[in-house]
Structure formats: structure tokens, C-alpha cells
Amino acid sequence: MNTFVPKKDDQPLVSFRNVQKSYDGETLVVKNLNLDIHSGEFLSLLGPSGSGKTTCLMMLAGFEFPSAGDIVLDGQNLNRVPPHKRDIGMVFQNYALFPHLTVERNVEYPLKVRRVSADERRKRVAAALEMVQMGAFGKRYPRQLSGGQQQRIALARALVFDPKLVLMDEPLGALDKQLREHMQLELKALHRSLGITFVYVTHDQSEALTMSDRVAVFDQGVIQQVSSADTLYELPANRFVAGFVGDCNQLPGTVEQASGELCTVRLNDGSAIQALNVQNLHAGAPCILAVRPERIKLAHQATDNAVSARTLDTVYFGDHIRLRCEAAGSPPLSVKLALGDHAGLNGLAPGAPVYLQAQPEHIRAFAP
Numbered sequence: 001m002n003t004f005v006p007k008k009d010d011q012p013l014v015s016f017r018n019v020q021k022s023y024d025g026e027t028l029v030v031k032n033l034n035l036d037i038h039s040g041e042f043l044s045l046l047g048p049s050g051s052g053k054t055t056c057l058m059m060l061a062g063f064e065f066p067s068a069g070d071i072v073l074d075g076q077n078l079n080r081v082p083p084h085k086r087d088i089g090m091v092f093q094n095y096a097l098f099p100h101l102t103v104e105r106n107v108e109y110p111l112k113v114r115r116v117s118a119d120e121r122r123k124r125v126a127a128a129l130e131m132v133q134m135g136a137f138g139k140r141y142p143r144q145l146s147g148g149q150q151q152r153i154a155l156a157r158a159l160v161f162d163p164k165l166v167l168m169d170e171p172l173g174a175l176d177k178q179l180r181e182h183m184q185l186e187l188k189a190l191h192r193s194l195g196i197t198f199v200y201v202t203h204d205q206s207e208a209l210t211m212s213d214r215v216a217v218f219d220q221g222v223i224q225q226v227s228s229a230d231t232l233y234e235l236p237a238n239r240f241v242a243g244f245v246g247d248c249n250q251l252p253g254t255v256e257q258a259s260g261e262l263c264t265v266r267l268n269d270g271s272a273i274q275a276l277n278v279q280n281l282h283a284g285a286p287c288i289l290a291v292r293p294e295r296i297k298l299a300h301q302a303t304d305n306a307v308s309a310r311t312l313d314t315v316y317f318g319d320h321i322r323l324r325c326e327a328a329g330s331p332p333l334s335v336k337l338a339l340g341d342h343a344g345l346n347g348l349a350p351g352a353p354v355y356l357q358a359q360p361e362h363i364r365a366f367a368p
Helices: 051-063 103-113 117-129 147-159 177-194 205-211 229-234 238-245 339-345
Strands: 014-022 027-039 043-047 068-075 088-091 165-169 199-203 214-219 222-227 247-257 262-267 273-277 284-291 297-299 308-315 318-327 333-338 354-357 364-366
Touching: 014 051, 027 051, 027 222, 043 051, 043 205, 051 068, 051 088, 051 165, 051 199, 051 214, 088 147, 103 117, 117 147, 147 177, 147 339, 177 205, 199 205, 205 229, 214 229, 214 238, 222 229, 222 238, 238 247, 238 364, 247 273, 247 333, 262 284, 262 318, 273 364
Parallel strands: 043 199, 043 214, 088 165, 165 199
Antiparallel strands: 014 027, 014 068, 214 222, 247 262, 247 284, 262 273, 284 364, 297 354, 308 318, 308 354, 318 333
16 A cells, blocks of 8 residues: 655646646646646556546656646646756657667766766766666666666656656556566656655556555546545546446445435335445435445355345456346446455356345445
């Protein structure tokens, strides 16, 4: 679990203040964005394609400018500051290495632009390459490197001039699954050792949860929630976050009674389920119940806070088993069972009746 906590009296390193962005003067791809990024944190911008996360990163980098609002870095308004004067490192998905330059020359480039002396350039390049474990590859060209090695060089180039901030636009997207997961851990370890602020764009929720101190979830140009990874998963603020971050069963119903933190929801099949009323829904309001697959227990007879269902099939995932079920009036439901708990599946052939039960504190009622 990540432990980064900004000090209460710390001023944010970056602030987005009522930022909007439109490319055609009519449609806003970013809508009234307010976001603080603290010095030393690893913040991921997570969301589907077209949600506005990359546009925010490009505005922070200086490749796009806001249509309204302000972006402030360390007290300086960046709205009209060109990219090369922002003291920001950038790592792209395609690495953007110069193919005609050696690794050393690629890493050296930001220092030459900043007119750093030749002796100082040599020292910094050597240190940056050692930092990413690529010290022996300085004389090679990008075409002689694997994808993972090119990614390391792009990172070294972003770090070599000691920027205040490093931005990453899906830098691991071109790597295969095993290498991508390995690089996630390496990036997080490097972040911890350097203490530099990282802002990372991804559409991969597992990647964001693995590496980040905080995650900002975007949808339709609006931040839906900014939280630590565990809070985002366990306490999603709305239906979109619950469905986008991790697996989530969603059951439609109507609020029958609301009292304090809890509400009673009548599902389409007539079942009455108690859940957390996280959006203060009133009696008579349509809603969606959200519950994680690992929070559901199997029962072979009617019990409190349970839905009657029939089994569809089981899927073996190696570290767990998924039981898929269907309940009247709801989309297919998924139950996650640890390998040691699969004894309860005995006798559950496809079509067998079963009850799916969860505690109210693990079920959240959201507006549709």
C-alpha cells in the first residue's frame, strides 16, 4: 500500500484552476478542472480514451494551452510558457528517441538545449544511464535496443536535467505483459529513490493501482474521483468509478427506504437488499447496486441480503476461480473464489440454483 501523505502546510507543486480545453470552440474536452499535484507524489491520470486525461498532460507539458483557467507550476503561471522553459521531463509511449543519435547523445540532448557545459553533460549523462541500469549501452543506437531498453533511455533523458516534474504518457503501452509489469515495479522503485514528482497517464486501471500514490479518474472531461488506490477500489464515489476501477457487479433496482447511511433497495426480481447509500438517494429513486466479486459469498438456501441466481459456468484463473451466475432482471454476475474456497462449487452444475450474499457495508447504491 502506498504511504505518500503531503504535509498540511505544503503548497502544491502543480495546480489546475478552473481549466477548460476546447479544440473547436464549442465542445469541451476538459471541463472546469481543479486539481492539485503535490511535490514528490506519483499521480496517475486514469480514464478511457477521450476522457481528457492526455489533454491535461499535454497542457501541463506545454504542447497544448488551456482555453480557460490557469495552470501553475511552483508558483509560476504556465499558460503561455513554451515547453522547453517549463523544467518538465517528458516520456512518450513511442519513446521519441532520435534514431541517428547514440544512446549517450539522446540522453545528452536536453542538456545541450540548456547550454550545459561539456564536462557537466558527460557526468550527468553517465549518472542518468546508471540510474536506469543502462550504463553499458551508451554507444549503441536506438534500433539496437529492445523496447524495454528504449523505454529506460527515454526515462533517463527525461531525468538528466533534474526536472521539477516528470510526465509520462502511457510509456509502457508498447511492451508485452510480463515486461510491462516488471517495468511498473521498477518505475515505482525509481520514483521512491529519487523523490521526483511523477504524473502518469494510463487507461490501464491495474497499472494505475500498482504504481500510484493517488489516482485521478477521468470521464468525459471531468475528474470523477481523486484518491489513493485502496480508497478508489474500496470506496468508489460513483457508478462510473466502481465499474472502471476493478471488476464490479451492478444490479439495477429502486430505493424502497433510506435511513442514515443505509438504504433498502428492491431489485427487479423482488429481492430486498440493504446497501450503503453513498449518494443520499431518496425513496423511489432508481439506483444501481455495486458489489465486488470477492465480497460475494455463496449460499445454498435463502439468507439475508442475498439474491437468488442460477449458475452459468466457472472460469479458472490460476490464483482464483470465477463463478458466473445470472439473476432475473440483472446482468450476469461474477463471484471470485479463492482456490481453497472452491469446495462450495461441488454439485453446482450449470443451471444449478444458488444464493449470492454480501454484507451491506460491501454494497454501494449509486444513481444510474
